Amino acid sequence: MHDAQDTRPTSSNPYMSDWLSSMQTTAHDSALLPPHHGDCLGCGPANQHGHHLRARRHGDGVVAAHVFDGRHVGAPGIAHGGAVATVLDDLFGFALYVVGELAVTRKLEVEYLAPVLLQTEYTLHAEMLSRNGRKLRLRARVEDQNGQVVATADALFIVVGPAHFTSRAPVIQARR
Ligand SMILES: CCCCCCCCCCCC(=O)SCCNC(=O)CCNC(=O)[C@H](O)C(C)(C)COP(=O)(O)OP(=O)(O)OC[C@H]1O[C@@H](n2cnc3c(N)ncnc32)[C@H](O)[C@@H]1OP(=O)(O)O
Numbered sequence: 158m159h160d161a162q163d164t165r166p167t168s169s170n171p172y173m174s175d176w177l178s179s180m181q182t183t184a185h186d187s188a189l190l191p192p193h194h195g196d197c198l199g200c201g202p203a204n205q206h207g208h209h210l211r212a213r214r215h216g217d218g219v220v221a222a223h224v225f226d227g228r229h230v231g232a233p234g235i236a237h238g239g240a241v242a243t244v245l246d247d248l249f250g251f252a253l254y255v256v257g258e259l260a261v262t263r264k265l266e267v268e269y270l271a272p273v274l275l276q277t278e279y280t281l282h283a284e285m286l287s288r289n290g291r292k293l294r295l296r297a298r299v300e301d302q303n304g305q306v307v308a309t310a311d312a313l314f315i316v317v318g319p320a321h322f323t324s325r326a327p328v329i330q331a332r333r
Pocket residue numbers: 158159160180181182193246247249250251253254255257258259260261262263264290291292313315317
């Protein structure tokens with residue numbers, strides 16, 4: 158049984174409370190959106206292995222400028238495909254602020270159209286395409302500085318309630 162209708166107060170665990178309160182943020186256009194939490198692999202400022210993605214609201218979607226670095230190398234000089242997927246997945250997590258729902262990735266499909274180069278700035282966009290009940294369809298793209306699309310992603314996110322996260326918080330804490 159899913160927990161999408163569970164609106165009970167969040168855990169007293171501060172790690173999870175911060176996370177869940179930041180998820181409920183709404184923001185005006187072009188405002189910098191908060192990280193999902195400090196240790197998030199995609200956007201957490203405290204995660205030394207992370208991507209430190211920073212995204213802004215842009216209309217009904219989000220936009221980010223992002224540079225992959227040597228920690229994310231696959232082939233020499235080129236970002237690892239898994240690193241690109243991580244950033245796109247996290248960008249969808251930012252788009253959920255605009256959608257205004259807690260949701261998690263059920264399916265993520267990435268198309269790598271051209272190499273994503275290290276130490277090179279890319280512009281990332283994401284938005285929701287449609288919603289059917291708990292199912293959110295989202296799309297993202299990565300553009301180089303000439304506007305060429307080098308990667309796209311289509312995702313299915315499923316709306317969940319806070320309990321999806323709080324019920325697992327002790328496990329997360331124990332592994333940190
Ligand atoms: C502001 C907030 C920020 C939030 C930001 C959060 C941080 C962002 C980080 C980036 C995002 C992540 O990495 S999230 C982490 C990675 N993802 C996860 O850990 C999720 C693991 N998976 C799960 O926990 C579960 O599978 C759920 C919760 C996703 C779904 O389980 P469930 O609740 O039992 O739902 P289930 O019935 O299976 O499926 C729901 C509906 O989707 C349909 N469905 C399922 N799979 C598919 C499919 N491939 N294609 C079509 N449809 C499908 C089902 O038929 C059903 O339709 P119908 O019967 O309703 O019509």
